[in-house]
Every structure is written in structure tokens, then in C-alpha cells.
Amino acid sequence: MVVALKKSDLYSSLWRSCDELRGGMDASQYKDYILTLLFVKYVTDKAKSDPSSLIDVPAGGSFDDMVALKGDKEIGDKINKIIGRLAEANGLEKVIDLADFNDEEKLGKGKEMQDRLSKLVTIFADLDFRGSRAEGDDLLGDAYEYLMRHFATESGKSKGQFYTPAEVSRVLAKVVGIGAGTRQDHTVYDPTCGSGSLLLKVADEAPRGLTIYGQEKDNATWALAQMNMILHGYEDRDIRKGDTITSPQFTQGARLQTFDFAVANPPFSIKSWSNGLENDYGRFEFGRPPEKNGDYAFLLHILKSLKSNGKAAVILPHGVLFRGHAEANIRKELLRRGYIKGIIGLPANLFYGTGIPACIIVLDKENAQARTGVFMIDASKGFMKDGNKNRLRSQDIHKIVDVFNKQTEIERYSRMVPLHEIADPKNDYNLNIPRYIDSSEPEDIQDLHAHMHGGIPDRDLDALNGYWEAFPSLRATIFKPNRSGYSDLAVGVAEVQQTILDSDEFQKFATGVRGQVDDWFAAHRPVLQALNRDTVPKDLIARIGDDLLARFKSTPLLDEYDVYEQLMTYWHGVMHDDVFLVMNDGWCEAAKPRKTIEDKERKLSETPDLVIGSGRSATKYKMDLIPPALVVARYFADEQSKVDALHAATEEASRAVEEYVEEHVVEDGLLAEAMDDGKISKPLASTRLKVARHEGADAEEIKALQYLVKLYNDEAVARKAAKEAQAALDFATLKKYGDLTEPEIKQLVLDDKWHVEIVTRVAGNVDSLTSALVGRIRHLGERYAQRVSDLRHLTESFERKVAGHLSRMGLESL
Incomplete structure (x- = not known):
């Protein structure tokens, strides 16, 4: 079993597992144990796959020898001897043998040390570093880097300087x-x-x-x-x-x-x-x-x-x-x-x-x-x-x-x-x-003349010149001349955003940005769909990232580095893992659902993407490469619409119950007798209905209880229909994964997942631009909306009102 399939999951699981076993030891000390085990595991794996490896792994000096010690009462001392043999065979004395695996002060005594080291060895035993670099991605190096960064973070101010x-x-x-x-x-x-x-x-x-x-x-x-x-x-x-x-x-x-x-x-x-x-x-x-x-x-x-x-x-x-x-x-x-x-x-x-x-x-x-x-x-x-x-x-x-x-x-x-x-x-x-x-932002200067006489200073509008160059007619649409050097809003402050979004120039700009991303993705799609074991991920992302940067260099308003960051954030968060899976397993194998990892010993538990069945018989699946939502959107859109409608009907039925109960459970209400601790459930309503009929209660109460039971029954029917439809859709979705061809898988990943997400993220940059412009215009409009004379008249009006109130209270002398 492998700890996790995706690189990001592997690293985080590795850190959580290691940190779980650290106990009270300082991270700056604990790193020596973890990184030594990682080293021995790596050279052992490499020696198996690379006969020309410069590191000699002698008999009794391998990670496999450590695995054989799990549960051994003398595991600490024997691990020291294994590392000693490896060090001696390669001239690495005082290099890989500095951490004492038999130190009771750091690792605990007796059973505590035995269990801790056995679990640590188990964590690393599940990793496989054979050929990681040959696959074009430095799995081991990245794992080492991840651990080093976390150890540096945890090591405190005086002990984190070992890592840049x-x-x-x-x-x-x-x-x-x-x-x-x-x-x-x-x-x-x-x-x-x-x-x-x-x-x-x-x-x-x-x-x-x-x-x-x-x-x-x-x-x-x-x-x-x-x-x-x-x-x-x-x-x-x-x-x-x-x-x-x-x-x-x-x-x-x-x-x-x-x-x-x-x-x-x-x-x-x-x-x-x-x-x-x-x-x-x-x-x-x-x-x-x-x-x-x-x-x-x-x-x-x-x-x-x-x-x-x-x-x-x-x-x-x-x-x-x-x-x-x-x-x-x-x-x-x-x-x-x-x-x-x-x-x-x-x-x-x-x-x-x-x-x-x-x-x-x-x-x-x-x-x-x-x-x-x-x-x-x-x-x-x-x-x-x-x-x-x-x-x-x-x-x-x-x-x-x-x-x-x-x-x-x-x-x-x-x-x-x-x-x-x-x-x-x-x-x-x-x-x-x-x-x-001078890297400071230009000072936002208050214009006293505008405060006195109204109008927005043209100087502030000129500062937004990048927008007016991109949208030449927009300034004249939003503003109208006031007097020399000043303008007024031609639309209400609340209408500014919609006016911008509705303008032909803005819509053309937004469409053009999407077109640039579409063209960029189309240019690199052949390379992306040809991913294989020889792909070098860092070269791939460097090539497509630099091209995206270059394409947006001359785009007005948008900072090309902001666009580039959208791609890189997605790369580090999702796309790199996807590439890693395809490189290692191929498109078809990487797309297959797998059962979630549930490892109580390491306290590892994955959130499932799809659950088939319920209760103890439920089977939980993880879809690493293709989320179920993408399969549903492409192949089961009609079925999803029906499920959505059934869920909406369920919510409506639940809302009808809540509203009816809320209306009639008030004191002396028709349902007050059926309440228990301020609540009323379907069993309580049914029980109270039987009692009311038997006792010959008020006809209106019986009628209300009958209607409530009906509402509960309607809700149950709606909920059952939605649950059954969702289960059928989930089963059909799971089955579809088994029927997907390689071209279909590539379409789902390349077009529906990667392309759509990157377009959406870059569109978010356009939305941010709009928000910034709207925010600035509103700010200026509100700042100079009232002249000083308006405020003076308003103040005088308030003063007269206060004087009138005081007079009626007989307090004129105050």
C-alpha cells in the first residue's frame, strides 16, 4: 500500500505521520531522525533499480533490514548498527550516523521507543522512490524539500537557519x-x-x-x-x-x-x-x-x-x-x-x-x-x-x-x-x-474646491487613464462636465457597476481576454495530451507559463504577472498532481476510481468523492484525476437537472413544514399540545393526533395535526425520491468511469477541467479590475456628493429643529 497517490497528499501525509510521532522532541532535533530514515530508504530503493549507483548498500545495511526489526525490543540499537554498516561501506561516518536511534531521552524507554520507531519505519516502508527522477519528476527531492521547510518552520527563531x-x-x-x-x-x-x-x-x-x-x-x-x-x-x-x-x-x-x-x-x-x-x-x-x-x-x-x-x-x-x-x-x-x-x-x-x-x-x-x-x-x-x-x-x-x-x-x-x-x-x-x-502609492489628495462647490476633480479621473484608454467611450458615458477641471456622475452611484458591465467596450475586452487564454491553451494542448513518463514537469510548466506571460504582456489593464500567477497557483494546487498521476499511471489508469484510504494507525482518512450505498455497506471512492462533477456535467446533465429539481422539492417540503409549525406552535396555538421541549416531530404529531381523536379534542386542532402529518409525509416522499435519484445518478457516474475511453478522459481533463479552470481564474482578474474601477468611482462620487454649503444648510436645519423641540419643552433659556 502507498501512503497516498498524489504528490501533495504524499507530502502532507508524510509530515502529519512524522509529526504525530515526534512527541516532546524539538523539530530541529527530530529532523535528523526523519531525514536519516528518508536517506536510507532512498539509497536502498535506488540500489535495487540502478546497479551503477555510487552508493553501496551492504548486507545488513539496508532499509529492508530496518523493516525486519518492527516490534523488536532492541530496535533502536539495531537501527544504529544498520546505519553504521551503510556509513562504513560508503565513507559516510559522521554523516548519516549522527542521530542516535537508541536515545531514551528523545525517543522514550522500552515499549514507547519500540512502538515509535516501528511506526516510523512503517511510514517510510510504504514509499517507493525507485526511478522517481527517471520519470521526469524529483519525487524524493520534493519530499525532502517539503520536510525541510516544515522543520525550519517548527524549529524556532534560533534553529531554522539551516534552510533557505x-x-x-x-x-x-x-x-x-x-x-x-x-x-x-x-x-x-x-x-x-x-x-x-x-x-x-x-x-x-x-x-x-x-x-x-x-x-x-x-x-x-x-x-x-x-x-x-x-x-x-x-x-x-x-x-x-x-x-x-x-x-x-x-x-x-x-x-x-x-x-x-x-x-x-x-x-x-x-x-x-x-x-x-x-x-x-x-x-x-x-x-x-x-x-x-x-x-x-x-x-x-x-x-x-x-x-x-x-x-x-x-x-x-x-x-x-x-x-x-x-x-x-x-x-x-x-x-x-x-x-x-x-x-x-x-x-x-x-x-x-x-x-x-x-x-x-x-x-x-x-x-x-x-x-x-x-x-x-x-x-x-x-x-x-x-x-x-x-x-x-x-x-x-x-x-x-x-x-x-x-x-x-x-x-x-x-x-x-x-x-x-x-x-x-x-x-x-x-x-x-x-x-x-519611491515605491509608495501616490497620495490621494482631497480637493477643497470640490468640497466647497461640488464636482469630481478631473485630476482624479485622469489618474484612471489606463481604463479610459482600454474603454475609450466609457468616461463620457459615466461622467459629464461640471465646470473647468471638474465633472459630475452622469449615472447614479449604484448604477456605475452595471453601466461598466453593459458597455460594448468592456464586453469586448472580457471576450478578448478569454480568447487569449483559449488560443494559448489550444497551442499547448497537443503537448499536454502527449504526457508520458518522459515528460519533465518543471520544463513543461516553464514553457507554457512563459508563453502565457508573453501573450498578456501587451494586454491593457491586466498585469501579465497576475495572469501568470493564476496558472501557477492552479499548477501547484491541482495540475501538478494531475500531471504526476498521468506520467506514472497513464491516462486510463489515473482516471480510475479507487477506494479511499482509511488508516487508523496513521490517523489518515480521505474525504470520498463518491459514496455508493449507505451505512456499513457503503463503498467510498476517490477520483484523483477526474472529479465526478465533470463526468456528470458532460454525460448526465439531464439526470442532474432532475436530481436538482427533486432536491429543490425536498427543500420546499421541509420549508412548508417549518412554516406551518412556526405558525401554530405559539402559546394557545393549534399545535401547542403536541410540542415537546419546544419542538414537534412527525412521531409526536402522529401520537398527538391519535390522542386528540380518542379524547374528542377540538376539531380545528385535529385538522391542524392531520395537515401537519400530511406535510411530514410529503417531505418524506420527496426526500426518498431525491435520495433514490441521487443514488442512481451516483451509480451511473461510477459505472461511466469504467466505460471512458482515453480520448474521452483527455477531453474531460484537458478541456473540462484544466482549460475551464484557468479561463475562470483569469476572468477573475478581469472581475477584480472592474471592482477596483467601480470602487474608486463610487468613492469619488460619495466624497464630493455634498458641497460645504449643502452641509451648512443641513446643519442650520437641524439647529432649527433642536431649538423647536427645546422650546416646546420650555427650555428656551438653555
Whole structure:
């Protein structure tokens, strides 16, 4: 049995299962156990399917040997020995054997440890990583990434620095200059590599691969990095241990080894950076960083580690851009020599070790002396909330990378700042981004003349010029001239929205947007319907996503990155899982219903999509690829209409009961005698009717009870008819899944599911535009609806009314 079929389900189930067994252990410690088991499971699976695997799995050193230990009283000690054999066979001592699986303080004593480890082994035993990367999708790498992110989130402020968020890593990888032209012998270096996630994201940008070097100070994190590299196929990496500043491991005599590329997310503003420093390897030729702040120590180390044409991207706190004294002198020297190519300001609260905002400094030694400016981006406003952290969205990543690599200037977002402006005495080499890019929204100015004399200022309407260019006649439809520089609404405030929606220009615009999405989807439909095991999902989404972005680049009003985000959100939430299923199982197999997973041991329970039967005999089904609603809409529309009508009749019958009861259960009402605790049910009504007849009760009460029983009977008949029709429809729907041909399955998934959903999502962007325009017009209309003179007359009227009331009360003297 597999834990879950869809990737997203697999990851979340894996996390829930692992977290369930964590107990009181801190996540920063627990991750060492989980990731070690994940590693052993992966290399065991790979050795089975790949005889040329560089990792040797010896007898008594495999995950299968761990599975055989389930329920063993000595499971902890024996797991340690299994890992020890695997480590010894591959020279991985002190790498994969750091977690002690026999630690009673962390894992419990006796039966508690036995049960906990047995359950953990069971969780991983159900996963199958054989050939995951050969299928074009890195299942293992994605699972590892998912777990790392969750462990970083749970590890707290001081212990989450082993992981750089994948979204930020992708930005660094794409702006540092690595791409299709990068050779395998090109080198990339991370002097503070943590668990290696940043290096791996950089390596992903090089189609032919490249050579990886890294250094990490913390022993456990260094071990994570070693495992991470092997898990991702980089067995030939060179990750060394030690403090990068005081004991750099990559040296050539008295000099530092140099690399083509470097990326880093160093610890922010570390105070003890110089403790034990003996040899600076010429790193501080532009000045020595302050003793209590190591930000520039890392930046200068990276600069010195670059070849003469080398490039780097480094994450640092904003303080490096504007702090004075020693740091100001270093910054000045770097700028004068042209080493700083660009600066990207990021949103606050992206990182796990700190909530402060950071920036990316891009260094480039190539043609540095000819550099005449620094390209700056203020990307601080582009993010989404994710729990207690912020995350870059797909559109934020793409926009940053596009704008930086093309050096595109966008108002309030990006700008090429000339060096002479930075060097000007008023700036004095201060690189604080707000000095050069004002990202604040224009102030919404109140117009006193309009408040005095009425009318909406044309200046405010001119600010909506993008709308008037897209809909040329709309402004004249909604507004009419008042006097020079001012206009009035030509329609009521409440009619603005419908006036816009009814305009031919708006309808043409909305239809055109849909047409653009239709054309885009049609262009890529052949590729999508040809999905197979050789498909590479990240290449597929990159290709179709970039094309969607390009098609909407010239569309007025719509931000092409907003449109792109609609696709990417759907991709991450649904479409990627669908592609994964089709790649692994084929269209027909992936479309088959399966029974839901009910695993009490792991507390896993899936919500069914379709239930056939009722009670204990009910069979629950999950339709991973094609939701039942799509099958019903295409093949059983008439039957669904009849079911809907029966459900509506049931609701109407229930409403008739409620209304009749509510009318007659009042005190002294005709049904008051039949109430029990303020309620009256069908059994109570039937019982009371018998008693009333026997006692010769009031004829009106008997008549009321008879009618109520009839209403209850009508409701029961309606409910039964609806239930039977729904059951018949559900059964027919389930049967239809077995009759679907591959072309029909593709039509349901490609056209009815993916295409329709993406069109709907992009149409939502158009709706948002409309709402924004309507909201602004209403706001302006209401703001200047009453002149000061109108308010004065109204005030005088109120004053006269109050005086009249006081007079009638004999209080004139007050």
C-alpha cells in the first residue's frame, strides 16, 4: 500500500505521520531522525533499480533490514548498527550516523521507543522512490524539500537557519547568471551552505549540471547537506566542514580558491565572526569589517573567492546598504570598482532565522571597471502570507528575475541608478533603496474646491487613464462636465457597476481576454495530451507559463504577472498532481476510481468523492484525476437537472413544514399540545393526533395535526425520491468511469477541467479590475456628493429643529 497517490497528499501525509510521532522532541532535533530514515530508504530503493549507483548498500545495511526489526525490543540499537554498516561501506561516518536511534531521552524507554520507531519505519516502508527522477519528476527531492521547510518552520527563531526558502533560492539561482550556457565544469560555491538547498536550486538552473562546492560550520547541518547532495544525485559534491571566515577550507597556499559562481545566505550580523581569526587571505583589502558585525566579512570573502569574471548573489540584511563608519568605507570601495551589479530588496519575514527584511546583493567582476550604475529593485511588496511567514509567489519570482536580467525600469519598482548619483554628496554612497526608488502609492489628495462647490476633480479621473484608454467611450458615458477641471456622475452611484458591465467596450475586452487564454491553451494542448513518463514537469510548466506571460504582456489593464500567477497557483494546487498521476499511471489508469484510504494507525482518512450505498455497506471512492462533477456535467446533465429539481422539492417540503409549525406552535396555538421541549416531530404529531381523536379534542386542532402529518409525509416522499435519484445518478457516474475511453478522459481533463479552470481564474482578474474601477468611482462620487454649503444648510436645519423641540419643552433659556 502507498501512503497516498498524489504528490501533495504524499507530502502532507508524510509530515502529519512524522509529526504525530515526534512527541516532546524539538523539530530541529527530530529532523535528523526523519531525514536519516528518508536517506536510507532512498539509497536502498535506488540500489535495487540502478546497479551503477555510487552508493553501496551492504548486507545488513539496508532499509529492508530496518523493516525486519518492527516490534523488536532492541530496535533502536539495531537501527544504529544498520546505519553504521551503510556509513562504513560508503565513507559516510559522521554523516548519516549522527542521530542516535537508541536515545531514551528523545525517543522514550522500552515499549514507547519500540512502538515509535516501528511506526516510523512503517511510514517510510510504504514509499517507493525507485526511478522517481527517471520519470521526469524529483519525487524524493520534493519530499525532502517539503520536510525541510516544515522543520525550519517548527524549529524556532534560533534553529531554522539551516534552510533557505526555495523561492528565494530560485531568485538567486536565476539572477547570478547560470543558464543553458553553463558548462558542467563551471563551479558554484556557497561558503555558508547550510543543508545545501540553495546550492541545489542553483544547480537546477544548469541543464548540463555544474560542479558544487560548499562549506558549513555546524556539524549536524553539514551532515544534512551531504545527505541532501546524494539524494539529489550529486555524489561528487565537495562539501567541507568548518568556519568559513576563520578557517576557510578552499585555499590554494596563501590564497583562496576561486570559483565561477557563488551564492550565500550567511548568518545575519554575526558578532563573533572574527574570534580566532589569524589569516585574512587578503579578503579585507577594502577595509576590515566592524568587530561586532560580520555581514561584510562574508561579502568580502565571497568577492575574494570569485574568478576575474566571477558572479555572486548574496542575501544580507538591509543594514549593509546604509550603515556608516567601516562599512561605509568598504561599500564605497566596492562601488567605485564597479563590483556591485545590482541590489534586490525583498519582503520582510521570508527567512526562518529572522523576521527582518533582507536584500540580495549581486556581485559581478566581469567588466566591473566599465560599470556606470547599480540596478535596483524594490520587491518588498510582492509576497503572500503563509502561516506566520511570508513567501514569494511564482509571479514575484518571475517578475524579479525578468526585470533584473533584462534591466527593465518600472516606475516604483526598478531603476538603473547611475554611480554619479550614488556618489553625490547628498547620498555619499548610501545604497538604501528608498533613496532611489519611491515605491509608495501616490497620495490621494482631497480637493477643497470640490468640497466647497461640488464636482469630481478631473485630476482624479485622469489618474484612471489606463481604463479610459482600454474603454475609450466609457468616461463620457459615466461622467459629464461640471465646470473647468471638474465633472459630475452622469449615472447614479449604484448604477456605475452595471453601466461598466453593459458597455460594448468592456464586453469586448472580457471576450478578448478569454480568447487569449483559449488560443494559448489550444497551442499547448497537443503537448499536454502527449504526457508520458518522459515528460519533465518543471520544463513543461516553464514553457507554457512563459508563453502565457508573453501573450498578456501587451494586454491593457491586466498585469501579465497576475495572469501568470493564476496558472501557477492552479499548477501547484491541482495540475501538478494531475500531471504526476498521468506520467506514472497513464491516462486510463489515473482516471480510475479507487477506494479511499482509511488508516487508523496513521490517523489518515480521505474525504470520498463518491459514496455508493449507505451505512456499513457503503463503498467510498476517490477520483484523483477526474472529479465526478465533470463526468456528470458532460454525460448526465439531464439526470442532474432532475436530481436538482427533486432536491429543490425536498427543500420546499421541509420549508412548508417549518412554516406551518412556526405558525401554530405559539402559546394557545393549534399545535401547542403536541410540542415537546419546544419542538414537534412527525412521531409526536402522529401520537398527538391519535390522542386528540380518542379524547374528542377540538376539531380545528385535529385538522391542524392531520395537515401537519400530511406535510411530514410529503417531505418524506420527496426526500426518498431525491435520495433514490441521487443514488442512481451516483451509480451511473461510477459505472461511466469504467466505460471512458482515453480520448474521452483527455477531453474531460484537458478541456473540462484544466482549460475551464484557468479561463475562470483569469476572468477573475478581469472581475477584480472592474471592482477596483467601480470602487474608486463610487468613492469619488460619495466624497464630493455634498458641497460645504449643502452641509451648512443641513446643519442650520437641524439647529432649527433642536431649538423647536427645546422650546416646546420650555427650555428656551438653555
